[in-house]
């Protein structure tokens with residue numbers, strides 16, 4: 071059992087463990103939380119009240135979360151002079167399942183992302199972001215109800231690895247000289263004033279992400295997995311992500327899937343009609359169709375033909391863009407949940423899709439829906455489905471009563487705009 075120098079462990083909870091690959095959840099699990107920066111304290115205070123009330127109501131006191139505050143970001147720096155204390159990482163490792171608010175990352179200099187650091191430290195290789203529509207939520211598109219996608223964003227590689235050198239430094243000069251002299255690179259347009267970034271994408275990293283997406287699709291009886299990439303331009307990183315994804319699908323999932331790589335082979339051998347028939351037969355047999363889409367085309371097709379997409383497997387940067395874009399289609403990132411997961415170790419850090427929304431910090435104003443729905447994903451992960459369902463139903467009911475925070479109120483006719491904390495109270499009353 072780890073000991074913590076600076077953290078106060080709750081006195082009444084028990085540890086979640088993993089046995090034979092399965093999560094063992096006591097009735098009063100200790101769950102670490104990071105409140106977050108900016109609007110983090112507002113949304114966390116609201117969301118945790120709703121989570122506690124739903125658990126209490128669903129299990130009549132038999133189950134209860136023992137919250138364990140751990141620190142990262144500005145609160146950690148103010149308290150301990152460190153942005154991401156070791157105690158925090160130890161707690162997240164030891165207690166397996168945790169939840170966090172958003173943390174600030176400065177642009178262009180200063181500390182690197184603590185959010186990304188947490189994912190890397192715990193090797194949380196999947197960023198899982200389901201995007202669905204809640205009836206009554208205002209949306210900028212005509213048919214938001216056609217959006218029902220689950221994004222599997224690769225969370226450990228790509229340019230998020232943070233391997234980059236700044237213009238003008240001796241390091242970047244060395245890298246550029248190496249590229250020019252040893253690798254015969256002639257295409258750096260302005261070598262004297264370039265910064266350089268490196269984008270690692272591996273076979274292992276791709277395979278574990280695509281495997282998780284296909285497993286999810288099979289378990290939840292989804293129709294397709296779309297590999298989203300920019301492989302026409304980045305041939306050996308994003309292009310290989312696509313190729314490795316198809317190979318993994320065919321090798322490990324055999325006749326439970328039908329891939330567009332198979333489609334192309336049948337087409338080359340027997341023509342388009344035979345390939346179309348093979349795909350139609352696979353669909354009729356309930357096989358998962360594994361297909362791919364180039365990222366720019368994908369971003370327009372999620373607007374024009376969202377019903378054609380289901381589970382999405384993509385790289386880190388594409389996944390970041392796609393998750394905010396899709397969230398906007400169903401009403402904004404105020405209600406877009408997420409989780410960072412390692413399916414092998416069982417570690418999971420639940421986390422809203424949005425950031426710290428600093429201009430609203432401390433105003434008790436923003437929508438707590440995103441971190442709350444991340445908490446709902448956490449309850450489902452714990453197997454506490456009844457409490458999770460209760461919150462979803464309450465969310466639907468409250469939105470239908472048009473009791474909403476500013477982000478929805480500004481787009482809704484006849485809405486009653488409430489504060490972040492008041493929205494939580496309305497949700498609790500509707501449980």
Ligand SMILES: NC(=O)C1=CN([C@@H]2O[C@H](COP(=O)(O)OP(=O)(O)OC[C@H]3O[C@@H](n4cnc5c(N)ncnc54)[C@H](OP(=O)(O)O)[C@@H]3O)[C@@H](O)[C@H]2O)C=CC1
Pocket residue numbers: 109113171172173174175176185402403404405421422423424425426427428436437438439440477
């Ligand atoms: N995982 C994490 O912790 C993340 C952290 N960040 C960090 O957050 C900081 C701010 O990033 P920024 O680019 O401004 O993006 P944000 O997601 O913080 O905010 C952008 C806009 O999204 C809307 N929004 C965000 N949260 C909510 C909410 N809870 N309810 C309603 N609307 C919301 C607001 O829109 P409007 O102005 O229209 O009201 C807001 O101005 C940066 O330091 C960034 O690095 C960013 C993303 C993820």
Ligand SMILES: O=C(O)CCC(=O)C(=O)O
Pocket residue numbers: 173174175183184185186390423425
């Ligand atoms: O870490 C950050 O500051 C931003 C991360 C982000 O945008 C995301 O994970 O969606």
Ligand SMILES: [Mg+2]
Pocket residue numbers: 390391394423
């Ligand atoms: Mg983002």
